[in-house]
Amino acid sequence: LTMCEKDIDKIDAKDIPFRFTNFVEVLIALEHSSHRKELSIVNTENEPATECAKQDLTLHTPILYRYRLSEGATKIVKTTPGRAIFNELLPEEYKQYDKAFKKKEIKNLVYEIFKKFGIDRTADLLDDIKDLGFHYATVSGLTISVKDVLFSDQRKEIIEKSEKRINEVEEYYRYGFLTPLERYREIIKIWDESTSDVLKATVKNMADHPYNPLQMMVSSGASGNVSQLKQLAGMRGLMAGPAGNIIEFPICANFREGLSVMEFFISTHGGRKAAVDTLLRTSNAGYLTPKLVDVAQSVVVTEYDCGTRKGFDATTLRDEEVEIEGLEKNIFGRVIAEPIYEPELGTPLPCPFIPGKVYERDTMLTGDDAKYLAKYEKCVPVKKEYEFNLTKNIWKDRLTYSYIELKEPVMASTGMLLFQAETPVNSHLLQECKNNGIQRIAVIEYPIVGNYSKQKAFSKDGKRTIAVEDEKIDPETARLLVAEGVTELRVRPTIIIRNVFTCESEDGVCAKCYGMDLSNHQIVNIGEAVGIVAAQSIGEPGTQLTMRTLHTGGIASTADITQGLPRAEELFEARIKLKKTPAVFSTVRGFVKDIKQEENGKTKVYVEDYEECIHEYEIPSTLKAKVNKAIPVREFSTACEEIQENEKGNCSVNPFLNEPNERLQGSAFPLEEGKTTYDSYSDRFRGLLNRIHTIIDRIIADTTRNENDEWGAKSATPEPAGNVIGSICERERSSAPEAKFKAAAKLFPGTPISTGAVRPRELMQELDVDTTFKYLLREIKRVYSEQGVDIHNKHFEIIIRQMLGKVEVVEAGDTDYLVGDLVSFQQVKKTNEAILKSNEKVNENRKRVLDKTVQKRILISREGEIKELAPEGSVVTEELLKELVKEGIKVVEIAEGDETKEYQINTKEPVKYRRKLLRITKASLEQIGWLNAASFQQTTQVLTENALKGSVDELKGLKENVIIGQLVPAGTGMDLYSSIDYDETYDNEQNSAPEP
Numbered sequence: 001l002t003m004c005e006k007d008i009d010k011i012d013a014k015d016i017p018f019r020f021t022n023f024v025e026v027l028i029a030l031e032h033s034s035h036r037k038e039l040s041i042v043n044t045e046n047e048p049a050t051e052c053a054k055q056d057l058t059l060h061t062p063i064l065y066r067y068r069l070s071e072g073a074t075k076i077v078k079t080t081p082g083r084a085i086f087n088e089l090l091p092e093e094y095k096q097y098d099k100a101f102k103k104k105e106i107k108n109l110v111y112e113i114f115k116k117f118g119i120d121r122t123a124d125l126l127d128d129i130k131d132l133g134f135h136y137a138t139v140s141g142l143t144i145s146v147k148d149v150l151f152s153d154q155r156k157e158i159i160e161k162s163e164k165r166i167n168e169v170e171e172y173y174r175y176g177f178l179t180p181l182e183r184y185r186e187i188i189k190i191w192d193e194s195t196s197d198v199l200k201a202t203v204k205n206m207a208d209h210p211y212n213p214l215q216m217m218v219s220s221g222a223s224g225n226v227s228q229l230k231q232l233a234g235m236r237g238l239m240a241g242p243a244g245n246i247i248e249f250p251i252c253a254n255f256r257e258g259l260s261v262m263e264f265f266i267s268t269h270g271g272r273k274a275a276v277d278t279l280l281r282t283s284n285a286g287y288l289t290p291k292l293v294d295v296a297q298s299v300v301v302t303e304y305d306c307g308t309r310k311g312f313d314a315t316t317l318r319d320e321e322v323e324i325e326g327l328e329k330n331i332f333g334r335v336i337a338e339p340i341y342e343p344e345l346g347t348p349l350p351c352p353f354i355p356g357k358v359y360e361r362d363t364m365l366t367g368d369d370a371k372y373l374a375k376y377e378k379c380v381p382v383k384k385e386y387e388f389n390l391t392k393n394i395w396k397d398r399l400t401y402s403y404i405e406l407k408e409p410v411m412a413s414t415g416m417l418l419f420q421a422e423t424p425v426n427s428h429l430l431q432e433c434k435n436n437g438i439q440r441i442a443v444i445e446y447p448i449v450g451n452y453s454k455q456k457a458f459s460k461d462g463k464r465t466i467a468v469e470d471e472k473i474d475p476e477t478a479r480l481l482v483a484e485g486v487t488e489l490r491v492r493p494t495i496i497i498r499n500v501f502t503c504e505s506e507d508g509v510c511a512k513c514y515g516m517d518l519s520n521h522q523i524v525n526i527g528e529a530v531g532i533v534a535a536q537s538i539g540e541p542g543t544q545l546t547m548r549t550l551h552t553g554g555i556a557s558t559a560d561i562t563q564g565l566p567r568a569e570e571l572f573e574a575r576i577k578l579k580k581t582p583a584v585f586s587t588v589r590g591f592v593k594d595i596k597q598e599e600n601g602k603t604k605v606y607v608e609d610y611e612e613c614i615h616e617y618e619i620p621s622t623l624k625a626k627v628n629k630a631i632p633v634r635e636f637s638t639a640c641e642e643i644q645e646n647e648k649g650n651c652s653v654n655p656f657l658n659e660p661n662e663r664l665q666g667s668a669f670p671l672e673e674g675k676t677t678y679d680s681y682s683d684r685f686r687g688l689l690n691r692i693h694t695i696i697d698r699i700i701a702d703t704t705r706n707e708n709d710e711w712g713a714k715s716a717t718p719e720p721a722g723n724v725i726g727s728i729c730e731r732e733r734s735s736a737p738e739a740k741f742k743a744a745a746k747l748f749p750g751t752p753i754s755t756g757a758v759r760p761r762e763l764m765q766e767l768d769v770d771t772t773f774k775y776l777l778r779e780i781k782r783v784y785s786e787q788g789v790d791i792h793n794k795h796f797e798i799i800i801r802q803m804l805g806k807v808e809v810v811e812a813g814d815t816d817y818l819v820g821d822l823v824s825f826q827q828v829k830k831t832n833e834a835i836l837k838s839n840e841k842v843n844e845n846r847k848r849v850l851d852k853t854v855q856k857r858i859l860i861s862r863e864g865e866i867k868e869l870a871p872e873g874s875v876v877t878e879e880l881l882k883e884l885v886k887e888g889i890k891v892v893e894i895a896e897g898d899e900t901k902e903y904q905i906n907t908k909e910p911v912k913y914r915r916k917l918l919r920i921t922k923a924s925l926e927q928i929g930w931l932n933a934a935s936f937q938q939t940t941q942v943l944t945e946n947a948l949k950g951s952v953d954e955l956k957g958l959k960e961n962v963i964i965g966q967l968v969p970a971g972t973g974m975d976l977y978s979s980i981d982y983d984e985t986y987d988n989e990q991n992s993a994p995e996p
């Protein structure tokens with residue numbers, strides 16, 4: 001509807017015969033034109049009416065259109081009748097007459113209108129667009145036939161060219177310059193390139209036919225996509241073989257042309273795999289949803305603010321160099337737990353969109369905020385040195401955000417050492433100095449501490465990476481940076497986002513930790529069943545992903561769901577046995593010192609940490625090291641200079657180059673000007689290149705330098721010595737090849753050192769919960785984003801919170817728990833807090849119980865014998881109290897008037913526990929609500945277990961309440977809402993409900 005038959009920008013306004021002043025005119029003119037009546041079209045610009053009538057006016061004809069702005073003014077635009085009709089639907093400020101609205105544009109438009117006008121106006125707009133769409137889709141009478149599939153002329157040419165390149169590669173292989181693997185990879189690469197080249201040519205060709213139905217469908221985004229076009233009109237490309245490998249023989253034909261027998265046979269493997277996958281995996285993917293729902297169904301927003309100050313530092317999710325999800329998406333719709341400070345000044349960062357607004361605690365980040373903050377960066381000096389004048393109070397505000405430490409030890413006037421150098425300066429230290437009459441102290445401030453690095457920093461000798469991108473700089477790293485001579489660093493401020501995982505709500509989560517409700521872009525309402533939302537958000541694309549292999553017809557591509565879904569399950573189920581071999585990961589922060597290959601095939605990686613301790617990691621022979629040590633990079637800066645052949649020597653010198661841009665002996669490896677040979681070759685060709693360099697090295701070793709210190713010269717023939725097989729002219733090598741290094745990798749706890757998959761359980765054992773949480777989040781997220789499915793992190797976080805929400809009691813302390821009990825983390829935390837709180841009262845209680853009577857006799861057992869410490873009714877004297885305390889009696893019952901009161905007179909031991917990682921099935925069975933657990937799986941077992949325990953179900957989850965037929969405690973069914981509403985019948989219902 002909104003397309004235009006010509007490039008409207010290029011048409012001069014004078015050449016447009018159709019001019020209209022209002023919308024009705026356009027409609028009338030269209031109507032007349034479609035009936036081909038030779039009626040004069042209403043024209044207000046004094047143009048002869050017959051002029052226009054000669055031409056047909058269609059929806060796509062360029063017209064000049066004068067429309068009324070809201071202030072009463074008018075504006076003339078170049079547009080088409082179709083665009084005029086479409087823009088009629090839109091609010092005034094969103095009218096865009098010069099634009100074709102394709103799928104993406106409509107999506108953005110709807111989103112903009114949703115942000116501005118809210119849900120009602122958006123619904124109206126969508127209804128209108130739908131009506132318009134259906135109407136004009138019907139009217140258009142779009143058809144598709146075999147003839148609509150258009151080929152590009154260049155197709156044949158590209159394929160022929162690729163075949164030539166393949167022959168070259170084969171030749172190199174025969175000469176022994178390539179290993180079989182390199183040859184295979186290069187062939188795959190060539191065909192991949194030519195497939196995409198053919199596709200590009202096809203797309204370009206199609207674009208020349210704007211009224212081609214196929215082109216209209218694909219380019220507007222209405223149906224089909226470019227990869228389907230590739231199958232239909234381009235070339236199908238490489239296929240996966242029965243073993244999952246890529247067959248190096250491509251399908252050059254497409255579906256329009258038809259496949260040869262050989263091509264058909266090759267494509268059957270992928271086709272069959274896709275069909276079988278779809279059949280088998282749909283059920284698997286489908287089962288994921290109920291499992292997720294079961295584990296998360298009880299997570300409901302229960303309160304507005306749990307009051308926590310905790311949160312996670314928002315980071316870009318990345319695996320080594322690959323970015324899985326940007327910072328922007330991660331912080332979108334979150335509430336910040338701490339103000340965002342400007343990296344150098346330390347004042348809260350002002351918001352650029354709303355004057356006066358700063359990013360303070362509890363600000364919810366909108367899409368614009370997220371975009372701004374993710375891009376924000378500043379170059380900040382690493383170190384500042386100055387003196388604090390303690391008599392003035394200017395230091396106080398700097399302390400809150402910046403890391404400052406003492407430069408020199410501080411001595412009291414008596415000569416006693418008060419504080420050592422490198423002690424962090426805090427208000428306590430300053431007060432102490434002040435008390436000792438010290439007026440000035442020399443300090444070092446590291447403004448970068450606490451911020452995130454936006455760039456990499458290397459050590460002086462280039463051997464180490466000191467800071468990686470998106471690393472939080474701590475004092476140690478800052479000191480290291482200073483030591484290595486880094487003076488400035490680009491950083492971004494730390495953004496601490498509140499997070500479902502760190503929420504301290506007892507049941508469910510709080511609104512602030514959850515943040516934005518993604519359905520209306522407001523902070524989430526109390527009562528929202530966010531757990532179910534999360535489970536369904538994650539489960540739904542799971543089924544979709546399985547289907548996707550069907551569409552692509554099993555062509556070989558990196559994105560293959562059979563890799564994705566089992567991996568997601570593996571993570572959610574926290575499998576002990578993984579499909580991949582378990583990887584070795586680092587447990588410390590440090591640098592790779594050395595990698596040694598042992599004789600038995602094992603590799604040893606030595607990691608040096610900040611304290612210069614060496615940690616050794618052994619990688620089994622089945623795995624490879626993934627990290628690198630400092631590798632000298634050899635540079636052949638002028639390698640593309642002329643190197644003449646001697647003709648009489650060995651032919652292995654042949655692949656040398658003559659001039660920049662000339663191909664390597666007319667081969668498939670073009671060399672770019674200004675680049676070293678190293679740069680211009682793909683990584684895959686490093687092997688070949690290395691061999692060439694070895695030959696060069698040999699030649700260099702065999703030749704001598706002339707008096708000008710050159711490797712031979714154009715004028716002078718080099719002295720042949722030994723087996724010289726070529727002469728080299730003006731060839732320089734960078735003076736010290738060892739000068740440059742590919743810096744050794746920096747490792748963090750949890751960074752995989754080898755290939756294979758890290759086991760979350762091992763992470764949990766060796767490291768901590770936070771690392772495990774981040775690992776799970778990153779990995780699950782990766783599975784989905786690799787498939788192009790974009791799910792907000794908070795949904796995953798809810799599920800992972802449920803998986804990590806249980807602890808195993810290790811020592812029960814003075815509680816009723818048993819060793820080995822699985823208890824909720826929040827519950828244990830609460831119990832321990834209560835114990836610590838009551839422990840504080842012990843001394844006070846000891847005083848209180850003095851001179852009072854014991855209500856119940858106090859017995860202790862010693863070596864099997866029971867001894868009475870105090871009989872019933874005895875008075876607590878100081879001596880008795882001392883004995884009681886000594887014997888470790890914790891609670892005494894004291895009569896106070898008619899009542900009996902318990903006093904704690906000894907400190908109690910808190911529970912000791914270990915955080916557990918539970919798979920989702922186990923986690924849902926271990927929930928407090930046993931009714932829910934019984935309804936899910938292993939019904940008999942759950943029921944008997946809970947019957948024996950005498951468990952009580954507090955009916956806090958949704959499912960439990962559904963089972964017994966109560967209102968679900970979510971949405972308006974929550975207590976919070978029912979207490980506001982005093983409806984009579986409602987109240988009765990509430991009262992009749994069994995008290996938990």
Ligand SMILES: [Zn+2]
Pocket residue numbers: 305306307308502503504505509510511512513514
């Ligand atoms: Zn919270």
